[in-house]
Amino acid sequence: MSAITDRETPITPREHPPSFDEVYAASYTDLAVQLYAYFGDRQEAQDVAQEAFCRALARWDGIAGYDDPVAWIRRVAWNLAVSRWRRARTAMNFLRRQRTDEPRIDGPGPERVALLAALGKLPAAQRRAVVLHYLADLPVSEIAGRERVPEGTVRSWLTRARTSLATELNGGPQ
Template identity: 55%
Template sequence: MSTSFDDFYSAHFGGLVAQLRAGTNDLAEAQDVVQEAFCRAWGRWDRVGRYEDPLGWIRRVAWNLAISRWRRSRTALRFLAGQRPAQVPGPGPERLDLDAALARLPLKQRRAVALHYLAGLTTAEIARECGVSDSTVRSWLHRARAALMKDLSNSTEEADHGYPR
């Protein structure tokens, strides 16, 4: 073994990533497969390091990994495409109004609403997660509900009077 694994890795990682990046058109994917190929080489470096072309071995492993990932993702996309209905309706005006009203809430109140109503957490659990008292969470929820009720009532009145949403 003429070259240490660390030296070999340092000398060739960037070049292999550039090659795989060109082939995959995805930098993160290229980095992942090259890293995985080096991990596989490291586990058997006593043998791979003595090959006539250890870089070629690592390059081939990286390309094989990239091709396998591509095939798996292509298969998964085909499967998912067959599972989707022909057309998915977009959100209705009520959902758009709710999303807009939630976006106007202060972040702490919006987080409390999401954790309580969407994640199903109790006020005590939210308090622990946010590092505040239970009464503070109850206050956030009370204020958020009041603001949402007012905001959504205004949206409904505008719709009833023919104003744009």
């Protein structure tokens, strides 16, 4: 007999309720197979079956007294499966409503790549001065205050940096 057509292995009636381990050993595989038929994904089916058994374990003192504790676990597993399916469907519907064409943004051009490479070759103080003055539009006085140097030093850094950048980018001073 195949596992798909077999019913869950019955737990024989006893005077005392079955232990969780007994129910788990007798029912996990059957439940996972049933859920696999629903999901079509073995890992998802096993995850849902495990979650259902985890929830049962947390409440085992009460569930063990039921006439059919496996029915409770099965119901929880199916509820979890339906919830996951609904969440997945909602996510797919959301994704379908999104724009399919993302705007294409070109990468940096060769001029920008060359500029960044040339800036990377400058000493750190000169590079900071160029970035703060030309990209952040800070005046020389403010750069001097931030770097804690005289304004003349900042002007010197900028002059040296411009000369180095011109040599690096154009092959000579401009």
